[in-house]
Amino acid sequence: MIFRTATREDLPAVLALLADGGEVRAAVGEAQERAFAAIEADARNEMMVLVEGGVVLGCLQLTYIPGLGQSGRERALVEAVRIRADRRGGGMGAELMxxxxxxxxxRGxxxxxxxxxxxxxxxxxxYERLGFARSHEGFKLRLAD
Incomplete structure (x- = not known):
């Protein structure tokens, strides 16, 4: 398996993975093109894919957030974690994480x-099996549908 930065060619497969989770439709539209281009152009964002035999089997987005806490080190925010439905349960998600x-x-x-x-x-x-702890209560304010 190869873990690498997603390319524009991976976008349809990434959107299909996200659609399986009910987040977005699998078709590549103008908004997804713009979002992918923005992620690609931003040194603090990475869309990563897990590929086997040329097939995208998993994805996640890493966003690096600077801050004064953590002794001035960045924190990494993980989002959009997905493994293709027919490959779940075999350890691929743990490897991706x-x-x-x-x-x-x-990155430090x-x-x-x-x-x-x-x-x-x-x-x-x-996530708890991977060592993540429930340390905070999260809140979201949706600004758009």
């Missing part, structure tokens, strides 16, 4: 954080 944590560590981050929908009990157990 292990690689993301290693990437954040190599002092912390890796993520949020997960409160109703996703299986995901919570998964």
């Amino acid at each position: 292990r690689l993301a944590v290693a990437r954040a560590r190599e 981050c002092g912390l890796v954080q993520l949020t997960s929908n409160k109703e996703r009990a299986d995901a919570h157990r998964f």
Whole structure:
């Protein structure tokens, strides 16, 4: 398996992974093109994919946030974690997260954080098995549909 930065050619596969989670439609539209270009152009954002045999099987987005806490080190925010439905349960998600944590560590981050929908009990157990702790209560304010 290869863990690498996503390219524009990976965008349809990444959107298909996200659609499986009910977040976005799989078709590549203008808004997704703009968002991907913005991620690609921003040194503090990375869309990463896990590829095997040329097929995108997983993805996640890493955003590096500067801050005064953590002795001035960045924190890495992990979002949009997905593994293709037919490959779940075989350790691929754990490997994807292990690689993301290693990437954040190599960058010098002092912390890796993520949020997960409160109703996703299986995901919570998964993240806890990987060493993540429930340390904060999250809040969101939706500004657009």
